[in-house]
Amino acid sequence: KAGVTQTPRYLIKTRGQQVTLSCSPISGHRSVSWYQQTPGQGLQFLFEYFSETQRNKGNFPGRFSGRQFSNSRSEMNVSTLELGDSALYLCASSPGDKGSTDTQYFGPGTRLTVL
């Protein structure tokens, strides 16, 4: 089975712009989660989508949004970029129906640099 794919792998944007990141989950997985990884804050949960609905949300401002399509692919959008948004954005997929024992499989990440 193919793993989780994320595109693009690298992005450079300037402050005030917006950006869209894409994630394709493992075939058959219906849950997609997004995490932000920075040296200062570590790995922080952004949100999780299941069957096109946002099921869980972390503590990020409304500039961070996402969506999921009927084929389970997910996109994440960040509007009005700030310097502090520079990070590695990781997508993880899981079956989504096993509760706390659901295992998340991570993609390689998108490295976003905001100048």
Added chain:
Amino acid sequence: AQSVTQLGSHVSVSEGALVLLRCNYSSSVPPYLFWYVQYPNQGLQLLLKYTSAATLVKGINGFEAEFKKSETSFHLTKPSAHMSDAAEYFCAVSSSGTYKYIFGTGTRLKVLA
């Protein structure tokens, strides 16, 4: 609220020596715990997981972890370190009912020749 604490942000071991990476958890309900490894410029790879079936969990690449409820610990070990084990290791707990993982701050493992 659930949380994990990883003691030691940096650990150095000699090649062939025992690897011990520490993780303590806090949870009011039976926790589900995971260890992931991250190599430079890559995503997270699952090493092993504890989901209450057995307290000693064996993972990939010779790693194992033991769940100790009395000590609220889930330490990761490997009998003999290899140069290829140099990476950052993350302990995580699955937040009950939310499909959200809470990660520790990570431990960077350095293997000395």
